[in-house]
Amino acid sequence: xxxxxxLLLLFAPFVLITAQDSIHVDSSRIITKLKVGDSAVFGSxxxxxxxxIEDSRCPSDISCIWAGQAKVIxxxxxxxxxxxxxxxxxxxxxxxxxxxxxxxxxxxxTTYGYDLSPYPSSxxxxxxxxxxxxxxxx
Numbered sequence: 001x002x003x004x005x006x007l008l009l010l011f012a013p014f015v016l017i018t019a020q021d022s023i024h025v026d027s028s029r030i031i032t033k034l035k036v037g038d039s040a041v042f043g044s045x046x047x048x049x050x051x052x053i054e055d056s057r058c059p060s061d062i063s064c065i066w067a068g069q070a071k072v073i074x075x076x077x078x079x080x081x082x083x084x085x086x087x088x089x090x091x092x093x094x095x096x097x098x099x100x101x102x103x104x105x106x107x108x109x110t111t112y113g114y115d116l117s118p119y120p121s122s123x124x125x126x127x128x129x130x131x132x133x134x135x136x137x138x
Contacts, residue, residue, distance in 0.1 A: 030137040031114060036128055039077075040135060042106050046077040049133045050085065052116070057092055059122040067092035070116050072133060074103055088113040094134075103135065112136045 032040050034049040054071040058064030070090045076083050086103060088095065094115035104111045114136040118126060 032135045032137060034133045034135065036131050036133075040111070042104065042109060042111070044079050045104060045106060046080075047104050047111060047135065048075040048077065049131075050075050052128065052131050053087070055116075055120060055126065057090075057120050059120045062122050072113070072116060072131075074113070074133075076104055090116045110138050112138070 034040060034047075036049055036051060039046045039048040050073040052070060052072050054069070057068035057070055058066065068091075072088050072090070074086050074088065076086065088103070090113070095113050102110045102112050112135065114134040117132045117134065118130060120126060
């Protein structure tokens with residue numbers, strides 16, 4: 001038993017060092033979460049998560065032919081005035097911010113719709129208050 005313990009003690013530092021090298025932090029990306037009715041403010045501009053208008057995503061514990069989608073409405077405000085309502089569609093794996101339009105572009109940052117949670121399950125329905133919209137800010 002002692003030889004195994006000694007071997008583990010000898011190799012543990014190398015495993016920890018290798019594991020640390022694989023961690024990559026991209027400080028240019030920020031994820032912000034909004035509940036229905038909440039807003040993210042960027043200077044004089046604001047994004048508000050207005051509502052989920054459809055959620056037909058296939059529940060995680062069921063096999064479906066079609067993965068489904070969720071549609072949300074976001075409001076873009078400038079100086080407190082609604083300038084535009086945008087509809088975004090999230091598939092089973094969220095939305096890819098590199099291949100889609102931005103929610104809001106400012107001089108400093110670009111904001112994308114990233115994902116909608118929670119993901120549906122057949123065991124319980126999702127209430128409006130539980131939805132959380134994730135925004136990716138680059």
